[in-house]
Amino acid sequence: MLKTLKASVAVAGLVAGGHAFAAEHESLSGDLVIFSDMSNPAPRAVMEGLVAEFGEMHPDLNIELTVIDREAYKTQIRNFLTANAPDVANWYAGNRMAPYVDAGLFMDVSDIWEGEMSENLASTKSAMTMDDKQWGVPYTYYQWGVYYRADLYDEYGLEEPQDWETLKSNCQTLLDNGIKCFTIGTKFLWTAGGWFDYLNMRTNGYDYHMQLTAGEIPWTDDGVRQTFANWRELIDMGAFVDNHTAYSWQEALPFMVNGDAAAYLMGNFAVAPLREAGLSDDQLDYYQFPAINPDVELAEDAPTDTFHVPAQASNPEAGKAFLKYVTSPEVQTWINASDALGQLPVNSQASVGDDKFLQQGFEVLSSNAPGGVAQFFDRDAPAEMAKVAMEGFQQFMVQPDQLDNILQRLEQAAGRIYDK
Amino acid sequence: MTQAALPQSTVRKSWWRRNQIAITPYLFLAPGVLFFAVYVIIPIFQSFGISLQDWDGLGQPTYVGLENYRELGNDPAFYTSLKNNVWWLLLYLLAIPAGLGIALFLNQTVTGIRIYKSLFFFPFVISQVVVGLVFTWFYDPAFGLLNVMLGWFGAGPINVLGDPRYVTFGIILAGLWPQTAYCMILYLTGLNAVNPEQIEAGRLDNAKGWRMLWHIVLPQLKPATFIAFVVTIIGALRSFDLISIMTQGGPFGSSRVLSFYMFEVALSEYGFRMGYGAAIAVVLFLIMLCFIAYFLFSMYREERR
Structure with a gap:
C-alpha cells in the first residue's frame, strides 16, 4: 500500500517537476555520494524515494546513498567532512552549522539561492545564512x-x-x-x-x-x-x-x-x-x-533540517542539482505530506499536508509568529x-x-x- | 682437519645466519611493539600535546600553554567527576569480597552445581549495555521493579537515576553485578588449585571456619586476589559504558566520571573542545599510572622472588 502510494507520488512528481530539471541538468554524470541521517522508517523511505526519483531524472548519474543512525550521525559528521566527504550531507540550520561553516567544510551554495528560490524559501533563508552567504538548503521544518x-x-x-x-x-x-x-x-x-x-x-x-x-x-x-x-x-x-x-x-x-x-x-x-x-x-x-x-x-x-554540499565534495555540480531538486515545490509537497515526513514544506509554493496539526502549525508559523521564528x-x-x-x-x-x-x-x- | 675448514665457512655465512638467534626474539616482538607504539604510546604523547592547545577538532589549533589545566582547576564539573571516580574505585572493590563469598559458596559438589555456577557467571557474559538497560528499567520510578518492591513496604518511589544524591551509587551497583561474577570465576579457578593436603593438615590442627579461611585458604588464593584487584581497579577507572547507557552523566552532570566527562567535552554531540578533553585524559592517565606502576612493581617483586 505504502509502496504503491510512494511510487504514484514519485511518478506525479516526475511528470510535474521532471521536465524543467531534465532540461536544465541533462549533463549530470559520475558518482553522487549522499550521507543521510534520515534513519527513522518514514524519513528513510522519503530519502530512498528522493534518490530513486533523482536517479531516474539523471540516468547517467550513479547515486550512492548511505543512511546513518540519526544520533550517531551527529558525532560522525566531523570525521567524514574532513576525511571522506560525500557530495551531499544532512545537517541542521542555524548556529548548529556554524562550526562546519567556520572550518570551511561546507560549500557556499549562494548561487542556487539566486532569484526565485530566495523568494520561495524566504522563511528559512536567514537560518541558512552566515556571512551573507547561504551554506545549504532546508528540506523540512516543524512547529x-x-x-x-x-x-x-x-x-x-x-x-x-x-x-x-x-x-x-x-x-x-x-x-x-x-x-x-x-x-x-x-x-x-x-x-x-x-x-x-x-x-x-x-x-x-x-x-x-x-x-x-x-x-x-x-x-x-x-x-x-x-x-x-x-x-x-x-x-x-x-x-x-x-x-x-x-x-x-x-x-x-x-x-x-x-x-x-x-x-x-x-x-x-x-x-x-x-x-x-x-x-x-x-x-x-x-x-x-x-x-x-x-x-x-x-x-x-521551528527547527529546520537541511542538506549541504561539503567543501571537499568530488561532484559538487550534482550535489547542488540535488539540493535544488529537493527544494522544488513538487518535491516539497510530497516529502512533507502527512503520509511521508508529516512536517511543513519550506517552499511557499508547496502545499501543506492534509492533517490538522500540520495545518494549525502552518497557520501559526506563517501568520501568528510576528516576532520571528x-x-x-x-x-x-x-x-x-x-x-x-x-x-x-x-x-x-x-x-x-x-x-x-x-x-x-x-x-x-x-x-x-x-x-x- | 674439519675444524680447520670451519672458520672459513663461517666467514662466508651471511650476516642473517650469524645473528639469527640474537635477532629472532626482536623480530617476533616487532609487530606487537609497533602496534603498541602506534596505538598506545604515541597517542599518550599526542594527548599531552593536544592538551596544551585550544582546538575544536576541525580548524587550526592554537597553543595555549597550561590554560586548559588552569581551567580544570576551576571547573566544578571536573571535581564532581573526580569525586565520582573515587567512589567508583572504593565501592567497586566490594566486588572482590562478594565474588569470594559466592565462590566459596559454590565450591562444593552438589548435583547440578555447574548450572548454578553458570547462572552466577551469566551477568559477566552479557554486554554492559544490556546490564545498563536492565538496571535502568529496574530503577525506573514509574514501573521499575525496585519501586514496586519498595511499594510493598509502603516506601515512596525513589528516582535513583534522576536524583543527584543516589545516581552514582545506583550505577556502581549495576556495575558490581557483572564485576562480582568476574571475581567469582577468578576465585573459583583459584579454589581448584588449593592444596587439599594443607586443608587436611589444618583440620588436624583443629582449624575451622574463619581461621581456616584466613590462615589456610586465603594465602593460597593470593594470585587470584591480585588479579581480581587489578581487573576491578581497571574496571572502575574505565566505567564509561554504564554511565553512557544509564544516565549520560546526568542529572545535570552529577553522575559523570572523568572518562565520560572527557568524551562529553571532546567527542559528544555538543563537544568540540579537544584540548580540554585531552587535559582531562591526561589527568585520568596520571591517576591510572599510579595503579599501573604499583601493579608492575608488585609483579616485578613477585617474579624476583
Missing part, C-alpha cells in the same frame, strides 16, 4: 507548541489558554483533580531547552532571546531572571510530572496517553507516537504557547553553551533554589565560549 488532551480539557471545562493567567488557572484545576499539567522527560536535556525557549521568548521577546543565545546579553540579566521566575511559578505549583530527570522524551509520552498528564510542550514529531499509542484526533489537539508579556510579539520555535535552543546557541545551559535548566527544574549558582555558572561559561 513546536503545546499538544494537549482535548478530552481532559473538556471534562474539566478548560479552554485553550490565550494568556499566562489562564494557563496557570487551567493548570491549577487539573492539579486539583490529580492530573499533572505537563509531561516532560529531561534525561537528554533538550526538552528543558524547549521550555526555556518559549518562556524566554514570551517574557522578553524574540530579539532578546537571540541576543542571549548570541552571547550579547549576560545570563545574570534581570530579563533572564524574570523568565526563570515565570518558570518557577509552574515548578512550585507542581505542574510537571515527578521524576522527569529519569525519562527520555518518549518515556514521558505514556503519562499523557494514560491521562496522568494533560499536555506536552513538544515538536510536531510527538504526534505520530501519540497517535500510535491510541489517542484519536478527538482526544489530541494543539495550541500555540500563550502570551506571557503582552508587550512582546509572539515568536515560535527561532531554530531551537541547541541550534541557536553554540553547541558548548547549549550543553551547559540545558544542564542548568534541568537542574533548575529540580532545584529551583540553586538559580543564582546556575546563572553564575552559565555566565562564566558564556564568558569563555563567546570570547573566542
Whole structure:
C-alpha cells in the first residue's frame, strides 16, 4: 500500500517537476555520494524515494546513498567532512552549522539561492545564512507548541489558554483533580531547552532571546531572571510530572496517553507516537504557547533540517542539482505530506499536508509568529553553551533554589565560549 | 682437519645466519611493539600535546600553554567527576569480597552445581549495555521493579537515576553485578588449585571456619586476589559504558566520571573542545599510572622472588 502510494507520488512528481530539471541538468554524470541521517522508517523511505526519483531524472548519474543512525550521525559528521566527504550531507540550520561553516567544510551554495528560490524559501533563508552567504538548503521544518488532551480539557471545562493567567488557572484545576499539567522527560536535556525557549521568548521577546543565545546579553540579566521566575511559578505549583530527570522524551509520552498528564510542550514529531499509542484526533489537539508579556510579539520555535554540499565534495555540480531538486515545490509537497515526513514544506509554493496539526502549525508559523521564528535552543546557541545551559535548566527544574549558582555558572561559561 | 675448514665457512655465512638467534626474539616482538607504539604510546604523547592547545577538532589549533589545566582547576564539573571516580574505585572493590563469598559458596559438589555456577557467571557474559538497560528499567520510578518492591513496604518511589544524591551509587551497583561474577570465576579457578593436603593438615590442627579461611585458604588464593584487584581497579577507572547507557552523566552532570566527562567535552554531540578533553585524559592517565606502576612493581617483586 505504502509502496504503491510512494511510487504514484514519485511518478506525479516526475511528470510535474521532471521536465524543467531534465532540461536544465541533462549533463549530470559520475558518482553522487549522499550521507543521510534520515534513519527513522518514514524519513528513510522519503530519502530512498528522493534518490530513486533523482536517479531516474539523471540516468547517467550513479547515486550512492548511505543512511546513518540519526544520533550517531551527529558525532560522525566531523570525521567524514574532513576525511571522506560525500557530495551531499544532512545537517541542521542555524548556529548548529556554524562550526562546519567556520572550518570551511561546507560549500557556499549562494548561487542556487539566486532569484526565485530566495523568494520561495524566504522563511528559512536567514537560518541558512552566515556571512551573507547561504551554506545549504532546508528540506523540512516543524512547529513546536503545546499538544494537549482535548478530552481532559473538556471534562474539566478548560479552554485553550490565550494568556499566562489562564494557563496557570487551567493548570491549577487539573492539579486539583490529580492530573499533572505537563509531561516532560529531561534525561537528554533538550526538552528543558524547549521550555526555556518559549518562556524566554514570551517574557522578553524574540530579539532578546537571540541576543542571549548570541552571547550579547549576560545570563545574570534581570530579563533572564524574570523568565526563570515565570518558570518557577509552574515548578512550585507542581505542574510537571515527578521524576522527569529519569525519562527520555518518549518515556514521558505514556503519562499523557494514560491521562496522568494533560499536555506536552513538544515538536510536531510527538504526534505520530501519540497517535500510535491510541489517542484519536478527538482526544489530541494543539495550541500555540500563550502570551506571557503582552508587550512582546509572539515568536515560535521551528527547527529546520537541511542538506549541504561539503567543501571537499568530488561532484559538487550534482550535489547542488540535488539540493535544488529537493527544494522544488513538487518535491516539497510530497516529502512533507502527512503520509511521508508529516512536517511543513519550506517552499511557499508547496502545499501543506492534509492533517490538522500540520495545518494549525502552518497557520501559526506563517501568520501568528510576528516576532520571528527561532531554530531551537541547541541550534541557536553554540553547541558548548547549549550543553551547559540545558544542564542548568534541568537542574533548575529540580532545584529551583540553586538559580543564582546556575546563572553564575552559565555566565562564566558564556564568558569563555563567546570570547573566542 | 674439519675444524680447520670451519672458520672459513663461517666467514662466508651471511650476516642473517650469524645473528639469527640474537635477532629472532626482536623480530617476533616487532609487530606487537609497533602496534603498541602506534596505538598506545604515541597517542599518550599526542594527548599531552593536544592538551596544551585550544582546538575544536576541525580548524587550526592554537597553543595555549597550561590554560586548559588552569581551567580544570576551576571547573566544578571536573571535581564532581573526580569525586565520582573515587567512589567508583572504593565501592567497586566490594566486588572482590562478594565474588569470594559466592565462590566459596559454590565450591562444593552438589548435583547440578555447574548450572548454578553458570547462572552466577551469566551477568559477566552479557554486554554492559544490556546490564545498563536492565538496571535502568529496574530503577525506573514509574514501573521499575525496585519501586514496586519498595511499594510493598509502603516506601515512596525513589528516582535513583534522576536524583543527584543516589545516581552514582545506583550505577556502581549495576556495575558490581557483572564485576562480582568476574571475581567469582577468578576465585573459583583459584579454589581448584588449593592444596587439599594443607586443608587436611589444618583440620588436624583443629582449624575451622574463619581461621581456616584466613590462615589456610586465603594465602593460597593470593594470585587470584591480585588479579581480581587489578581487573576491578581497571574496571572502575574505565566505567564509561554504564554511565553512557544509564544516565549520560546526568542529572545535570552529577553522575559523570572523568572518562565520560572527557568524551562529553571532546567527542559528544555538543563537544568540540579537544584540548580540554585531552587535559582531562591526561589527568585520568596520571591517576591510572599510579595503579599501573604499583601493579608492575608488585609483579616485578613477585617474579624476583
